[in-house]
Amino acid sequence: MAATLQDLARYVDPTKPSFLLSAASIAFNPTFWNIVARQEYNNKLLTNLFGGRSRTACYALAATIFSLGLFRDFLYKTAISEQPTHPLLLSVYSQAAAYTLIALGNTFVISSTWRLGITGTFLGDYFGILMDEMVTGFPFNVVGAPMYWGSTMSFLGTALLFAKPAGLALTCWVFLVYVVALRFEDPFTSEIYAKRERERAATKSGKKQK
Secondary structure, three states: OHHHHHHHHOOOOOOOHHHHHHHHHHHHHHHHHHHHHHHHHHHOHHHHHOOOOHHHHHHHHHHHHHHHHHHHHHHHHHHHHOOOOOHHHHOHHHHHHHHHHHHHHHHHHHHHHHHHHHHHHOOHHHHOOOOOOOOOOOOOOOOOOHHHHHHHHHHHHHHHHOOOHHHHHHHHHHHHHHHHHHHHHHHHHHHHHHHHHHHHHHHHHHHHHO
């Protein structure tokens, strides 16, 4: 196993500008939307820029995040296209795994977006656009954070499809970046909804006292 990993590593050139640019883009995207979303929640940054229209501001952020995602994917494919191909990854089993991962990854991403809607997917809760209740059906009953893990599966599938060890290395970086992002996002989002429940409970209590 160790020998196989060392062999794969020889097919990765991390000094290529395209590889470094792809890695930077992967790290930048979640960092960007977390910083902007928290500025929105705490200071209404985007809502104020859009004249108090929070929903319009949320859609603008959604378009920005989506565009950045497309650019990140472009940089990733460009980076791995400039890296060596490993014959081991060209096997029928590797290729079958590639198509399976891409199909499952896209299924998770598309179905979660469908269930959450635009505002639910693209940080609408930071704009005060909260969902009525937690979505528990597919794909959320199969995997937590299906957008993140579906995207990671697609990165991995693409790396296998093109037989690029460099793609495997970048996928590991994607995984690490998303794990860190979720450590910041999940508690913060949970607190947003917990705060709403506390406010609802206080309102009900006030009505009863009257």
